[in-house]
Amino acid sequence: xxxxxxxxxxxxxxxxxxxxxxxxxxxxxxxxxxxxxxxxxxxxxxxxxxxxxxxxxxxxxxxxxxxxxxxxxxxxxxxxxxxxxxxxxxxxxxxx
Numbered sequence: 001x002x003x004x005x006x007x008x009x010x011x012x013x014x015x016x017x018x019x020x021x022x023x024x025x026x027x028x029x030x031x032x033x034x035x036x037x038x039x040x041x042x043x044x045x046x047x048x049x050x051x052x053x054x055x056x057x058x059x060x061x062x063x064x065x066x067x068x069x070x071x072x073x074x075x076x077x078x079x080x081x082x083x084x085x086x087x088x089x090x091x092x093x094x095x096x
Contacts, residue, residue, distance in 0.1 A: 002048035006080040009043040013073040014066060016041045022065050046082075055079040
């Protein structure tokens with residue numbers, strides 16, 4: 001069973017083009033935004049973790065792939081599970 005996530009990644013030490021290539025081309029994430037600001041590349045995308053893979057395992061997979069490009073890369077990942085987000089309801093369907 002797969003689980004849908006919003007993934008945010010911050011990367012220092014690799015170009016925006018190479019980050020895009022690794023995350024989209026190699027790992028299959030769907031990009032919604034990639035940009036660079038002050039030597040940090042910011043990637044936002046959507047995708048699924050399959051086969052029981054945890055967020056921590058997926059983080060390690062991303063880091064390993066990026067370290068193939070630059071062994072000194074710094075990586076932060078942020079995971080938002082999209083299938084069970086908290087919410088608030090207001091109003092009523094009661095007819096007066």
